[in-house]
Amino acid sequence: xxxxxxxxxxxxxxxxxxxxxxxxxxxxxxxxxxxxxxxxxxxxxxxxxxxxxxxxxxxxxxxxxxxxxxxxxxxxxxxxxxxxxxxxxxxxxxxxxxxxxxxxxxxxxxxxxxxxxxxxxxxxxxxxxxxxxxxxxxxxxxxxxxxxxxxxxxxxxxxxxxxxxxxxxxxxxxxxxxxxxxxxxxxxxxxxxxxxxxxxxxxxxxxxxxxxxxxxx
Numbered sequence: 001x002x003x004x005x006x007x008x009x010x011x012x013x014x015x016x017x018x019x020x021x022x023x024x025x026x027x028x029x030x031x032x033x034x035x036x037x038x039x040x041x042x043x044x045x046x047x048x049x050x051x052x053x054x055x056x057x058x059x060x061x062x063x064x065x066x067x068x069x070x071x072x073x074x075x076x077x078x079x080x081x082x083x084x085x086x087x088x089x090x091x092x093x094x095x096x097x098x099x100x101x102x103x104x105x106x107x108x109x110x111x112x113x114x115x116x117x118x119x120x121x122x123x124x125x126x127x128x129x130x131x132x133x134x135x136x137x138x139x140x141x142x143x144x145x146x147x148x149x150x151x152x153x154x155x156x157x158x159x160x161x162x163x164x165x166x167x168x169x170x171x172x173x174x175x176x177x178x179x180x181x182x183x184x185x186x187x188x189x190x191x192x193x194x195x196x197x198x199x200x201x202x203x204x205x206x207x208x209x210x211x212x213x214x215x216x217x
Contacts, residue, residue, distance in 0.1 A: 001215060002124060003028075003108045006117035008182060009129030012136025013196045018129075018204050021115040025205060026111070033096045033114025040092045046082050049164055054083050055093060056171045093175065115182040116172065118189050122181060123138050125212050128190040133196040137161055144194070191215060 004024065007015045016032055023030035034048075041051040057073060064087070065073075070080055086092075093116075100120035103110060118126045131139075137158035165183055172180030185193050192211045196204055 001123075001144065003110075004104070004121050004124035005111045005127065005212060006121045006124045007111065007113045007127045007129060008115050008118050008190070009127075009185075010131045010133075010136055011165065011184060012139040013129035013131035014139070014201065014204065015113045015129055015144065018196075018201055018208075019111050022205055022208055023111040025209070026109070028109045028111050030108070031100075031102060031110060031114075033112070033117060036096045036099065037114060039093050040089065041097075044082050044085050044089065046079070049160060050079060050082065051086070051092065052164060052167060052171070054079065054086050055091070056167050057083065058086070058091065059171060059174050093171070115168065116176075116180065119179060125192070125215055126190045127192045127194065127208055128185045129158065130195045130197075132195075133158055133161065135197045149156045 005026075005028070007019045007022075010017060016034065018034065020030050022028075038048055038052065041048045044051065046054070057075060060073060061069070065083075067080060070083065071077075077082065096114070097116065097120060100112065100114060100117060103112065104121045104124070112118075114119060117124075118128075134154075139155045140161065141154045141157045169181055169183055172182055176181075178197070179189070192208065193202060194207055199207075
């Protein structure tokens with residue numbers, strides 16, 4: 001096992017927050033796959049949910065799409081320009097995957113937060129975070145990240161998270177097969193499962209550190 005830790009799991013479960021804290025506690029570097037894709041969304045002048053929708057649409061397109069094709073696929077005209085920019089930019093899933101694969105081969109002493117990080121760091125200590133959807137929605141609503149759609153209520157965020165998880169799961173399974181089901185926990189894929197719903201960050205970090213240290217015994 002390399003001195004690498006990956007954190008995957010549900011939206012709003014605290015992957016980034018706890019990943020940064022854990023890296024700081026261990027003196028490791030921190031990398032966020034989500035941060036890379038949010039930066040891509042910002043460059044394309046769209047929010048992360050729209051980027052995910054466009055990436056889902058990409059799986060249905062062969063070659064350069066026409067405006068007529070996009071209309072048949074139901075893409076709102078205001079996103080046509082963003083889709084064409086994305087096609088030139090590159091598949092953001094693949095780009096972030098390549099970054100992670102390179103890190104897995106070249107870097108130790110690292111904590112990586114990403115839905116598919118468990119795939120790309122085969123020798124890492126792999127953690128899965130679960131969180132009750134209502135609690136996750138509350139956290140995301142309060143966080144109000146710049147690259148995410150503004151929402152009027154926690155209920156609206158919950159609906160958006162649910163839709164996003166369904167589309168992510170479909171897209172990743174299409175691209176990677178069953179191992180791409182990033183929201184399903186199994187002991188074959190992960191070394192540690194944590195339900196973060198009612199836990200403080202300090203307790204979460206303590207649980208990871210305890211299990212991580214034991215993995216080296």
